[in-house]
Amino acid sequence: MTSIKELAKKLDIPYHFLAKILQDLVYKGLLTSQKGPTGGFALGMPAKDITLFHIVEAIDGVGFTNRCVLGFPECSGKNPCAVHEQWAGLRDGIYQMLVGRNIAEIAKEMRKPEYRAVAR
Amino acid sequence: MTSIKELAKKLDIPYHFLAKILQDLVYKGLLTSQKGPTGGFALGMPAKDITLFHIVEAIDGVGFTNRCVLGFPECSGKNPCAVHEQWAGLRDGIYQMLVGRNIAEIAKEMRKPEYRAVAR
DNA sequence: ACAATTTCGGACTTTTTTGTCCTATATTAC
DNA sequence: GTAATATAGGACAAAAAAGTCCGAAATTGT
Known part of the structure; x- marks a missing residue:
């Protein structure tokens, strides 16, 4: 507290x-x-249950998970934009990155002296 | 013109x-x-030479290519943040996606009737 | 040279976002 | 119950971004 x-x-x-x-x-x-x-x-929640995804969700929103990256409302699997498939893979990679890390882990890493030197 | x-x-x-x-x-x-x-x-330039990267560069900037995705100024290869390596791969994938497409290709795809129905 | 047309660039306005502050409400300890 | 202390939430201010407009400068055709 x-x-x-x-x-x-x-x-x-x-x-x-x-x-x-x-x-x-x-x-x-x-x-x-x-x-x-x-x-x-x-x-x-317990720190180990709070992921980067939770934070991104709270701060920026997670529209990136379902919106066409080129901004075309009519883009879909049936009617894909020029990078639809390629982006699907990258987007999933980003999602995995965000849900795969929790702030307990990150906090631990951030305690290394290198970070404390510069960070506030 | x-x-x-x-x-x-x-x-x-x-x-x-x-x-x-x-x-x-x-x-x-x-x-x-x-x-x-x-x-x-x-x-x-000729349409085939203008990539999505050019456009992103002009509109949003391309800081994503060299800034730490978690925002730590002190993050580097020597002193990586929690997702440094993972993000390096994804970032490169995004870069490849952007430089690998030019607006001549995209314009051609956009001429398909499905797009013309909804897009303005 | 002149009139018509087009972009240029800055001034201005409006809207949105960001940041500050103040009063109300809840909680604690005595 | 009272005083002290903490967050809640809305009002307000400031700053930034987005959008509009207008006069200046360039170019064209006659």
């Missing part, structure tokens, strides 16, 4: 700016929150 | 809106233009 105040200090970003982001992530289900003293935010 | 007026009518989009887009594409080198009567716009 972490408060906005605490996190804002650690990340060195504006309090209200962070507040809005966290509230949004609560709304999206990625976090839970509790009001009052000793309150704050926590992960909505 | 096509004028803004002519194209705006065919595409049924606002004249000034189209004008700005075309001017930008001239600036980016994808089109050439000529002023005065009989003037207008034409492709800056």
Whole structure:
């Protein structure tokens, strides 16, 4: 459980700016929150269950999984655009990449000293 | 050689809106233009030499080819992020997809009746 | 040279996105 | 129950992006 105040200090970003982001992530289900003293935010699920896909879904949306990459509404298997099949493979690769990683793993990797040197 | 007026009518989009887009594409080198009567716009290179990559480059930029997909500035081969290698393969696949198609091919495919029914 | 036509480029407006702040509401400890 | 502390959510402000318009400059045909 972490408060906005605490996190804002650690990340060195504006309090209200962070507040809005966290509230949004609560709304999206990625976090839970509790009001009052000793309150704050926590992960909505165990870290090992939160994948990159969950995060992309919450932040950018996952329209890429079913929309034609060239933007043609009429593109489909029956009526494919010029890169329909090729994109299908790549899109699936991206999907696998996103669902195959969870933030517990990533957090572990990020603790390496190289990252801490540059990252905030 | 096509004028803004002519194209705006065919595409049924606002004249000034189209004008700005075309001017930008001239600036980016994808089109050439000529002023005065009989003037207008034409492709800056033969259609078979303009790839999807050229277009993506002009419209969205191609930062994806060398930026860490997770956004870590410190990510590199020596100090890879959690998906560095996996993304390298996918990114190359996307690159190949973009450079492997030119607009002459695509235009030909788009002439199929299925597309003309829905597309404008 | 002149009139007509076309792109050019900047000014301006509108819309969308991003960021800030304030009050209300919930929760805790005493 | 009260005081203190935390998030919730909407109002507001600022910034960025998208879209519109207009006068200037170039080119063409007569």
